[in-house]
Amino acid sequence: MNGKQPIFPRWVDDVTRLIAILFAGGLLYVVVLTLYATSPRNTAVGYMPEQPIPYSHKLHVNELGLDCRYCHTGVETGAKANIPPTQTCMNCHNTIHNQSPKLEPLFESYRTGKPVEWIRVHDLPDFVFFNHSIHVNKGIGCVSCHGRVDKMEVVYQDQPLNMGWCLECHRNPTPNIRPLDRITDLRPIEEVLGIKTESGIEDACSELAAKYQVNPKVNCSTCHR
């Protein structure tokens, strides 16, 4: 009886090892999953696909001073802001840069009547029913969701556009409110309002929110139908 009899049978070692491996694996799984789910790749922040025409918002908005609504005509009245038809581009490009090889897909579309196939950047899931008009008419500016498009050579996704992000604003919209006549102004709110103090900005935004009767809902059926 001097040979020490192990308390547990030998196979317990295997089980212990297995449990350890499973535990470590599980931990790794959770870490990877968390990192993956929150990575910009997943939320698509910074998603910047190459477009058929290297259209520069920076040039058109910042340097030429086009208003967003010149092209995105549906934004105040409809659910969709709309990508402009070829005709809109050709209003100017009939005479300006009308030989540019970069614009060839545009000219081809104009000749053939076939659409230019742009790649969608801001893509919400199909079970989300987003409406531009209600946001724009309640004082939520373009910049809140689309970022400084006036500084983008190529358009990319600026905000995560996930549900938590939507709800943040639906619960407290005030910081994102701007005057309706400056809705397409992409500058920061302090520059738009010309107010320096934080409390001043807050007061001004709250006043606007009250004026526009901003009362966003957080019901499921507000966005999911």
Place this chain on the structure above:
Amino acid sequence: MKNSSSVISRKQLQGSGRTYWRSLNEFAGSAEYEEMMKREFSAVATEAINDTTRRDFLRVMGASLALAGIGISGCTWPREKIAPFANRPEGYSPGTPVQFATTMEHMGYGTGLLATSYDGRPIKVDGNPRHPASLGGAQMLHQASVLNVYDIDRQKSYTDRSSGAATERDRSAFVNWVANNQIFKGRFAVLAESSSSPTLQSLRRSLGDRVLWFEYEPVSRDNERDAMQLLFNQACHPVMDLTQASVVASFDDDFLLNHPASVMYSKQFAQARSLDSGAPTRLYCFESVMSVTGANADHRRPLRTAEVGAALAALAAEIFVSKRHPLPPGTENLASLFQQYSGLSLDASVMDAIKLLATDLVSLKGKAIVTVGPRQPAAVHILGAMINQAMQNTGHTVRYVSDPVQDRFSHSLAFSELAAAASREGVRNLVILGGDPVASAPQDAGVEGILGGMENIVHLTSHANATSALAHWVVPRAEYLESWGDAYAWDGTYSVTQPLIEPLFDGMSPLELLALCAGDERNAHDIVMQNFSELSGSTDPERDWRRILHEGSSAIRLAAHSETGNFGLGLGPMTALASMPATQGLELVFLPDNCIFDGRYANNGWLQEAPDPVTKLTWDNAAVVSFKDAGELGLKDGDVVKVSIGNVSTELPVVIQPGQAAGSVSLSMGYGHSKLGRIADGVGSDIFMLRDSEHPDFIPGGSLSRTGRTMELASVQDHHAIDELGMKERERRIPTLVREADYRHYKSSPDFAQHMVHQPADTQLFVTPQFNGHRWGMSIDLNACTGCGACLVACVAENNIPVVGKQRVLEGRELHWVRVDRYFSGDVANPQSVHMPIACQQCENAPCEQVCPVAATVHSDEGLNDMVYNRCVGTRYCSNNCPYKVRRFNYFNYQKTISDTERLVKNPEVTVRSRGVMEKCTYCVQRIQNAKIRAKVEKRELRDGEIRTACQQTCPSDAITFGDLSGIGTMVSQRHADPRSYEILGELSNRTRTRYMARVRNFAEGSPELAADQARLAAGAHGGGHGEGHEAPHGEDASNHEAEH
């Protein structure tokens, strides 16, 4: 307990019949029904589960794990493209639905519709409120017509058999063939479907003598036309104004569903039945087959179709002989005939009703209507018109409008005249505009022979069928949503059909094909427009054309016909009514199907799956027999019988229908296809071959014999059966679900419905929800609801509800968000019926929400019971806990198997649900949200009535009201405050947002129905007015309602 019929008779003899029941199986407690109750799921469902072995399970799980692996690596957004217009039409905003006014023809007359287009594809059809024949309502088949556009089994190419073997060609090949061929330069015949299109007729006139015109449809109203032709020397038809009538007597006329003006009549009937203007219009109905109209009658008497004429003759005798009512001028020659009519020996209960009706007609001169159905021979129509004339109804409640096509042969003569023209004048070229005459013509018409003698047959058809197999050219037909056209409505209103989409399969409309044959080179738009400006005689045709396209109707009307008919001429035909029709064997009645009509919509899944409003049968037709005949022949539901007449026969399953006349078997048309399309094929049995030229509508001398086989019928009426305890409780509660009373009782206690069940004190287990903003609510008026089922199909179209198929319906897995429950009460041979549409009741204290483990169903602050598909894990606890059984579970991913073409019909405003989630009525939340957004953007308040749910919008009888309960004076809050308003299962304190309004009948003084109702109320008098007491009322209520028998 093998035979449900014998069980019923025994129970009846014992006088233990229940007050209300849903189906005969339930009534009788048949063995199958009890078996069904014992198993939680139907047999097919559990067997399917047991079939899966452990090994299968592992295999499936392994596969899904492997797929999950692929999924994670490929878990990125799909790259989507945006393709804007090169040149966007002015005023067009992508993603914004637009409505266009158009017109759909049905049974030869138009109904004005508004079709919704989403980015260029029609997705929804509703009634046009500015069109007098639809007034904003639409029936099932109008709603479902949008699906026909995306039917992938349609004829897609121009099949050319002109030189032997069939080759698939395109449109230009056909156009060239027509142009290069001399055949349309000479004489040719056209066999058209019923159509009121004046443009089609003007094209026909432009062809002059070159064209011989015939019309044929298996369901025809030409008996009526023949009668009117005789009386008025002109083809015309009666148009009723039900709102002006206090009494309506229908002799086999289903004007609430199977009628070209059924939407208009449903609207009028609902108005006439409303209690705002005194007593509801009393409806008598004499018919063999329980129709939607019959189901809404105060006094319905089942009798064989052949005897309906005798019943009307007995009415004439009662009025002109017994009551000595003077005959109108010019009809004195009929006096002796009416004397003979008094000798008719009808069933005593029928005679009682006839006497009551005669009293009503005589006392309510000018305020009644006698209407006769299309199956009845011309003599019955003549007599009906004559009674209307004598009772001064003509000119007040009935007017006559000229038929749109005067110079044509009656449908019953189409084939004999066509054969005559072929042999007499050597016509060898035939254009068939739609339909399938080879299959649908009476068996002795010899259509195949006639067609065989033709040298060239061009067949315009939506689907390849028996007729197109004989045609030399088969031309794909464009749907009405794809083509220009025009039509007159039954009331005479002219309107235009405008297309919403280019023909998907490059088809032609009848108009285009005829124009091509006529060598008319204008396009269809120009032809219709130019014909319109000729009709309107307008000084500014451009402006008027734009206006009619916008409004959908115009001031152009068919001529009214105000001359008095020459009723003396009716003596000859009416003599046939002087003797009772011989009773030999069973009478077979051929009906257009309540859902798929004559079979032209057989490949429409929405209609196939919609339960028949009366039998509640989906996906099949049946031999509908009376309870008495079934007892004598030893038949029960689902027995397959051989239906024979002479030496032709077909086999169908039996459905025993309460209210079906003894001696009469009804068979609905349009089923039994084998090569029409993937929906239609193999569903039901063809019955066209039973008809002959003499008897296209009903035929005596038929017989049924058992084949020994049985078939499962997908009837939705017995779904949601639970165990015996639950059954008993449900039975006890049925009278408290559908509440009704006679008008007299309603006058003395208008709030009777609120005292039919004891409402316990509203003690809440959970925090009582508070609602400050909008409070959405709905009211459904059972007094207006006819049970037609339009709401159900409208909901399918609006909410992307998939078609699940017969097998799944058998398993109780249909996905309809609205169901229309049908309850019978009283005598099983001639019951009263009530229809009750049930969707999610949107309880404020929703039982479903308390049991959901993942908060997938939660309340919105406007009181909607939101369903969050993404959270749902499919435990189905919510459905278990729902007392109304309105939740539906997606067992399969039905959206996955459909083609891209079929996907085009989906409403982009509503999530397309996948497998494994629960779904249910949302009060059309997408419409609520969009209307709210619209109002806010326009900086105004929401208007009452601005938001209309899909079911409300289509309802042909305006039974459904939706709106904001917190709004002052809104329609829905007024209706909720009405004394008739009640909550179903209110004793559960669910605080439902949908409330019902009790049904009020208007029985004739001295009728057995009134006596029964008063007996019920007298027995219930001591149970009424229960206040605080807790024990008594429940039990009492139950016994009271059982005491009716």
